[in-house]
Amino acid sequence: MIDHEDRGASPLALVVDDEPSLRLFMGAALKKSGFNVIEADHGQTALDLFASDKPDLILLDLVMPGMDGFETCTAVRRLPAGRYTPILMVTGSDDDASIEKAFEAGASDFVSKPINWTMLGHKAKYLLRAGQAFKELDRNRSRLAKTQELAKLGNWQIDLASFEFSCSSKACRLLGLDGQHQASYEDFLSPIIARERDAVKEKIDQAVQRKQAVVLNYPVILPDGSQKHILNQGQVVYSKDGIPELMLGVIQDVTQLRQAEEEIRMLAFYDSLTGLANRSLFMDRLEQAVATARRTRQKFALLFLDLDQFKLINDTLGHHIGDLLLKQVASRLKTNIRGSDTASIAGLDPLDSVIARLGGDEFTVLLSNIKEPESAAKVAMRLINEIADTYQLEGYDVSMTTSIGISVFPEDGTESSILLKNADSAMYHAKKNGRNSYQFYTESLNRSAMEKFSIERDLKKALINDEFVLFYQPRINLSSRRIVGAEALIRWIHPTKGMITPDKFIPISEESGQIIDINRWVLQTACRQKNQWIDAGLQPVNVAVNLSGYKLSSQNIIRTIKEALGARGNENESLEIEITENVLMQDTQETVSTLQQIKALKLRIALDDFGTGYSSLSYLTSFPVDIIKIDRSFVMGCTTEPKNLIIIKAIIAMGHSMDKLIVAEGIETEEQFALMKELGCDEGQGYLFKHPVPQDVFAALLADGHL
Numbered sequence: 138m139i140d141h142e143d144r145g146a147s148p149l150a151l152v153v154d155d156e157p158s159l160r161l162f163m164g165a166a167l168k169k170s171g172f173n174v175i176e177a178d179h180g181q182t183a184l185d186l187f188a189s190d191k192p193d194l195i196l197l198d199l200v201m202p203g204m205d206g207f208e209t210c211t212a213v214r215r216l217p218a219g220r221y222t223p224i225l226m227v228t229g230s231d232d233d234a235s236i237e238k239a240f241e242a243g244a245s246d247f248v249s250k251p252i253n254w255t256m257l258g259h260k261a262k263y264l265l266r267a268g269q270a271f272k273e274l275d276r277n278r279s280r281l282a283k284t285q286e287l288a289k290l291g292n293w294q295i296d297l298a299s300f301e302f303s304c305s306s307k308a309c310r311l312l313g314l315d316g317q318h319q320a321s322y323e324d325f326l327s328p329i330i331a332r333e334r335d336a337v338k339e340k341i342d343q344a345v346q347r348k349q350a351v352v353l354n355y356p357v358i359l360p361d362g363s364q365k366h367i368l369n370q371g372q373v374v375y376s377k378d379g380i381p382e383l384m385l386g387v388i389q390d391v392t393q394l395r396q397a398e399e400e401i402r403m404l405a406f407y408d409s410l411t412g413l414a415n416r417s418l419f420m421d422r423l424e425q426a427v428a429t430a431r432r433t434r435q436k437f438a439l440l441f442l443d444l445d446q447f448k449l450i451n452d453t454l455g456h457h458i459g460d461l462l463l464k465q466v467a468s469r470l471k472t473n474i475r476g477s478d479t480a481s482i483a484g485l486d487p488l489d490s491v492i493a494r495l496g497g498d499e500f501t502v503l504l505s506n507i508k509e510p511e512s513a514a515k516v517a518m519r520l521i522n523e524i525a526d527t528y529q530l531e532g533y534d535v536s537m538t539t540s541i542g543i544s545v546f547p548e549d550g551t552e553s554s555i556l557l558k559n560a561d562s563a564m565y566h567a568k569k570n571g572r573n574s575y576q577f578y579t580e581s582l583n584r585s586a587m588e589k590f591s592i593e594r595d596l597k598k599a600l601i602n603d604e605f606v607l608f609y610q611p612r613i614n615l616s617s618r619r620i621v622g623a624e625a626l627i628r629w630i631h632p633t634k635g636m637i638t639p640d641k642f643i644p645i646s647e648e649s650g651q652i653i654d655i656n657r658w659v660l661q662t663a664c665r666q667k668n669q670w671i672d673a674g675l676q677p678v679n680v681a682v683n684l685s686g687y688k689l690s691s692q693n694i695i696r697t698i699k700e701a702l703g704a705r706g707n708e709n710e711s712l713e714i715e716i717t718e719n720v721l722m723q724d725t726q727e728t729v730s731t732l733q734q735i736k737a738l739k740l741r742i743a744l745d746d747f748g749t750g751y752s753s754l755s756y757l758t759s760f761p762v763d764i765i766k767i768d769r770s771f772v773m774g775c776t777t778e779p780k781n782l783i784i785i786k787a788i789i790a791m792g793h794s795m796d797k798l799i800v801a802e803g804i805e806t807e808e809q810f811a812l813m814k815e816l817g818c819d820e821g822q823g824y825l826f827k828h829p830v831p832q833d834v835f836a837a838l839l840a841d842g843h844l
Contacts, residue, residue, distance in 0.1 A: 411464055713764065
């Protein structure tokens with residue numbers, strides 16, 4: 138326990154965590170930022186310390202035995218002194234449910250593990266300032282409310298018999314009127330802002346006629362152009378006989394109170410990181426837009442934006458870099474959404490009111506009174522083009538794109554929650570269509586969901602019914618045009634739907650867990666076919682198997698490879714395992730260990746679709762990769778796009794310097810072939826040579842040897 142006199146000018150922080158080491162590190166970070174620190178190892182101790190020491194800030198772990206962080210936060214908020222104390226939740230996960238539950242319990246903000254200790258100190262200082270601002274604003278509001286009750290800053294009255302009006306000189310001065318002359322009723326009303334003047338007069342007149350009390354708030358414009366907010370309260374005064382005699386009123390300047398309320402509104406309804414509206418304010422504005430559109434029979438659109446692979450940025454570069462990226466994206470949204478695009482709310486900045494950060498990397502935009510859906514599409518395309526960029530963030534070059542879902546009122550829903558849900562659904566459809574695009578919510582999405590269910594159901598029977606086949610695309614030596622390998626590509630021959638390409642069923646199999654059995658089948662079939670070609674006397678070639686990298690380390694892939702190889706271990710080097718850049722970006726010890734075990738089996742590892750992800754050639758020094766396959770998007774544009782050519786040259790030069798074999802994918806013209814050969818690319822594949830073919834056709838090609 139720290140005595141209040143011993144604190145000095147330093148604020149006091151209460152660190153609550155059941156792990157001593159984390160308490161130690163958090164305490165050290167806070168002390169470095171100028172805080173005194175007390176500690177608690179569970180919720181009840183924290184409550185006792187809060188009551189006795191009255192800390193200025195609480196750092197609270199989410200998961201603790203007994204009373205967890207949610208319960209502790211709720212209990213603190215119920216205490217008399219706990220209303221405005223900043224509470225920073227510490228969580229091990231970024232899932233929306235935990236974050237939403239933390240805020241519902243009363244958390245001021247949250248920080249995710251692993252903790253950036255430097256940023257923790259900055260965030261603690263910011264929350265301390267915000268908490269102190271809340272307390273001061275609340276105190277000011279209480280004082281102003283008391284002043285309104287007691288002070289008579291300006292009086293007015295209306296005789297209920299003669300309806301004569303009079304007001305005090307103080308009231309005249311408050312309204313900027315000439316205090317030397319008696320002001321008339323019209324003079325008294327004249328400073329009221331024009332759009333509200335008639336409504337105020339009507340309510341006062343009704344109160345006089347009905348002999349009822351009246352309370353009004355309205356803005357006035359003074360002769361010097363300044364604006365004040367006036368609170369006008371009127372009460373009926375009765376005679377001794379109970380007869381109404383006067384309507385006696387008092388006006389007060391409540392401008393400071395309104396300003397204090399506005400500051401509290403900013404803290405309560407705006408995102409602290411980006412300055413955009415938060416979820417609460419956006420949902421309020423969305424409901425207002427629905428009500429207005431119903432009344433006026435107009436259309437409006439809701440855009441739901443989600444940054445593509447943002448979690449990968451957070452996981453690899455840290456939450457600090459992720460936050461910097463979010464701030465830059467928010468700035469571009471505000472810059473590129475014009476006032477004419479947005480659903481303007483009277484009296485509020487239209488941009489702030491309708492561009493929101495819902496949480497994480499999710500943003501929303503409301504577009505009002507659109508005549509046709511194409512208007513929303515134009516805005517979406519503008520945002521996609523603006524956000525798609527490489528951001529320079531403290532020494533890191535981070536490439537980012539966004540996917541946007543669009544729902545339209547009333548076609549896609551007449552309730553705010555339905556419109557938001559449908560825009561979210563459309564956004565995920567955009568992601569599945571390749572990201573960096575937009576999609577409208579339409580009935581086809583429902584059909585798409587049914588199709589997904591059907592594929593997942595039929596996948597369970599596909600292996601049993603022997604519905605999968607492997608096609609093989611030749612890979613050639615660019616110098617001799619001799620076939621030196623093949624890439625095994627899975628196809629699904631569905632009994633009723635015909636051939637289904639892997640992009641339709643592999644993602645579904647990853648979600649359902651069936652990818653493990655499919656990978657096993659692909660490996661076994663490719664190895665068996667490779668051995669059959671050798672036994673038939675055909676020239677040995679390398680066979681590449683493109684395995685799904687989804688949770689690679691948890692697939693028990695090494696056992697699957699050993700089972701597929703069988704006893705013919707002397708031919709292992711002719712089997713290649715293709716992985717994508719995302720596998721390298723997982724950068725977990727388990728993934729590294731898995732790749733090393735694959736190399737220990739004398740297999741070669743190829744990095745597929747290189748250049749499309751977030752990694753760089755520097756990653757190749759850390760991972761046991763033998764082959765780099767240049768993505769087809771670079772190769773297909775190599776003769777028309779100078780930037781593509783620069784990238785290809787860099788990949789070939791640096792790859793060769795590290796003794797990597799370079800393969801060009803997607804060669805479709807003789808011009809592309811000649812250029813890849815001239816640049817020193819070792820091997821290639823593409824429709825110029827041959828499209829993927831069944832095993833018997835490939836065997837015939839192999840017998841000939843050249844393409």
